[in-house]
Amino acid sequence: MPVQSVPATRDRGIDRPSGRPAPRSGNRSKRTRWRPVRDQSKFEAQLEPGFAEEIAAEVEGGERLHQCIQCGTCSSVCPLSAYMDLTPRRLIAMARAGARDDVLHSVSPWVCTSCYACTIECPKQIPITEIMHALRRISLREVTYPRRFITPVMTREFVDMIQDRGRSTESWISLNLYLKTKPTELLKSAPTGVRLLRKGRLGIRRESIKAREDLRAMLKAVAS
Amino acid sequence: MSARSYAYYPGCSSKGVGRAYEESLLAVFERLGVGLDELEDWNCCGATAWPSVDQDQAFALAARNLALAEERAAAPGPVDLISPCNGCYRALLKAQRALEGHGGTVEKITGALSAIGLDYTGRTRVRHPIDILVNEIGIDAIERAVVRPLSGVRVASYYGCLLVRPYATFDDRHNPTSMDRLIAAIGGEPVDWPLKTRCCGGSCYCGGPVIGVMPEATMQLSHALLREATKRGADVVATICSLCHFNLEGFQDRMTRRFGHPHDIPVAFISQLIGLALGIDERRLGLHRLLRWRLPERTPAEVEGGAHARA
Numbered sequence: 431m432p433v434q435s436v437p438a439t440r441d442r443g444i445d446r447p448s449g450r451p452a453p454r455s456g457n458r459s460k461r462t463r464w465r466p467v468r469d470q471s472k473f474e475a476q477l478e479p480g481f482a483e484e485i486a487a488e489v490e491g492g493e494r495l496h497q498c499i500q501c502g503t504c505s506s507v508c509p510l511s512a513y514m515d516l517t518p519r520r521l522i523a524m525a526r527a528g529a530r531d532d533v534l535h536s537v538s539p540w541v542c543t544s545c546y547a548c549t550i551e552c553p554k555q556i557p558i559t560e561i562m563h564a565l566r567r568i569s570l571r572e573v574t575y576p577r578r579f580i581t582p583v584m585t586r587e588f589v590d591m592i593q594d595r596g597r598s599t600e601s602w603i604s605l606n607l608y609l610k611t612k613p614t615e616l617l618k619s620a621p622t623g624v625r626l627l628r629k630g631r632l633g634i635r636r637e638s639i640k641a642r643e644d645l646r647a648m649l650k651a652v653a654s
Numbered sequence: 655m656s657a658r659s660y661a662y663y664p665g666c667s668s669k670g671v672g673r674a675y676e677e678s679l680l681a682v683f684e685r686l687g688v689g690l691d692e693l694e695d696w697n698c699c700g701a702t703a704w705p706s707v708d709q710d711q712a713f714a715l716a717a718r719n720l721a722l723a724e725e726r727a728a729a730p731g732p733v734d735l736i737s738p739c740n741g742c743y744r745a746l747l748k749a750q751r752a753l754e755g756h757g758g759t760v761e762k763i764t765g766a767l768s769a770i771g772l773d774y775t776g777r778t779r780v781r782h783p784i785d786i787l788v789n790e791i792g793i794d795a796i797e798r799a800v801v802r803p804l805s806g807v808r809v810a811s812y813y814g815c816l817l818v819r820p821y822a823t824f825d826d827r828h829n830p831t832s833m834d835r836l837i838a839a840i841g842g843e844p845v846d847w848p849l850k851t852r853c854c855g856g857s858c859y860c861g862g863p864v865i866g867v868m869p870e871a872t873m874q875l876s877h878a879l880l881r882e883a884t885k886r887g888a889d890v891v892a893t894i895c896s897l898c899h900f901n902l903e904g905f906q907d908r909m910t911r912r913f914g915h916p917h918d919i920p921v922a923f924i925s926q927l928i929g930l931a932l933g934i935d936e937r938r939l940g941l942h943r944l945l946r947w948r949l950p951e952r953t954p955a956e957v958e959g960g961a962h963a964r965a
Contacts, residue, residue, distance in 0.1 A: 549819070563702070
């Protein structure tokens with residue numbers, strides 16, 4: 431009988447029968463709802479080794495990905511790594527190994543708030559935040575972004591509004607987001623909205639620039 | 655003081671939740687004899703949402719504003735563009751730096767700009783109002799203009815993530831001090847705390863002030879910041895970004911319920927605090943727009959004695 435290849439060890443969950451990460455303690459288990467829990471171990475034949483180059487082509491300085499020493503500084507300074515399914519360090523390791531599918535299905539790039547803490551601390555000057563943005567772009571193109579997660583919806587909503595009007599109006603974006611993702615929450619947040627409205631901090635009128643045609647023409651020229 | 659004037663890029667939030675930031679900033683600059691002229695027909699900077707869809711289009715969006723600033727400046731030489739929102743500041747600065755180089759991207763973007771009749775030669779320099787206050791107007795000039803010092807008010811300055819990251823243009827990226835120096839200049843007591851530039855989670859709600867894209871994560875991050883500021887005896891948190899401001903101010907009741915830790919600390923824009931010290935009317939500073947606002951009344955003995963007298 432041929433010897434079966436052994437899946438790569440995982441940071442957590444390796445000795446659980448389900449192969450899924452152990453549920454974290456306290457209130458964290460509530461959040462697992464939107465985590466796409468996937469088997470993160472890959473057989474070598476399934477890897478796509480060109481993936482790192484694909485990312486490098488998207489980002490200036492992205493080729494430094496190959497110099498990562500896996501020190502974990504990025505994951506430790508990241509204020510949101512606790513909410514990611516793949517921490518930045520793992521994401522880079524997996525991207526470099528070519529686990530394309532898993533990386534592109536991860537919520538991590540969509541959890542990232544672009545605070546650049548990782549970028550400035552990285553001893554190898556890897557533009558990690560920019561890589562996160564690049565991963566978002568690829569996963570939007572290939573429609574692999576997490577479906578039940580809100581940031582991709584918000585990104586689309588925001589971009590559509592700017593494309594149309596040139597400026598964003600917070601009240602309209604929130605309203606649209608609520609209606610599209612969690613309409614029931616609308617009532618819960620209504621008091622905050624009313625308070626802001628009374629303080630004159632929630633614009634009802636949609637902001638718009640005058641040269642809307644120009645803006646569209648410019649964006650089209652860049653895209654072509 | 656000479657009648658200086660800068661091109662001013664408000665950003666979308668300053669027309670919404672951050673309205674008080676714009677009001678107070680304009681009032682303070684006017685009092686200091688420096689003009690801020692709003693850029694004609696500016697557009698969104700692209701924030702972090704647009705680079706997630708198309709990087710070049712994001713550059714073009716920001717570049718249109720840079721080109722508009724350059725267009726309105728007749729004299730040759732660098733043009734300063736003031737961007738008070740940290741998010742816009744980073745987005746515009748990133749575009750400015752990307753267009754300093756050469757290559758395909760630069761040609762593509764300048765080409766797209768010229769297609770709509772704009773010409774960008776790279777003269778615009780994106781600057782933050784804090785940079786202008788500290789390095790152009792000067793701490794001394796502000797100190798001289800103070801009529802009502804904020805004596806005994808302990809202020810925790812929250813710089814936010816994007817003022818010094820990824821580009822540290824005028825301050826240290828690990829321990830910035832410019833806001834603290836401004837607070838000291840207006841008579842306040844700067845609170846030393848380690849979370850000056852830690853992310854507040856504001857971007858998690860970006861574009862949706864009522865929603866909170868990831869409420870749990872956002873609240874955890876803001877909770878850590880506010881708890882630390884309170885623990886170190888801050889009376890007020892000073893911010894310089896509409897997103898951070900709303901995020902720290904707007905969810906305090908929810909955080910109290912969620913974490914069982916009472917949160918009730920006023921969060922103001924630093925321009926509002928400076929405006930108070932300069933004796934500008936509270937309404938012009940937009941203080942009535944804050945969800946919670948109060949300043950401690952301290953006796954001279956308490957102010958003189960510092961922490962010992964208060965304890």
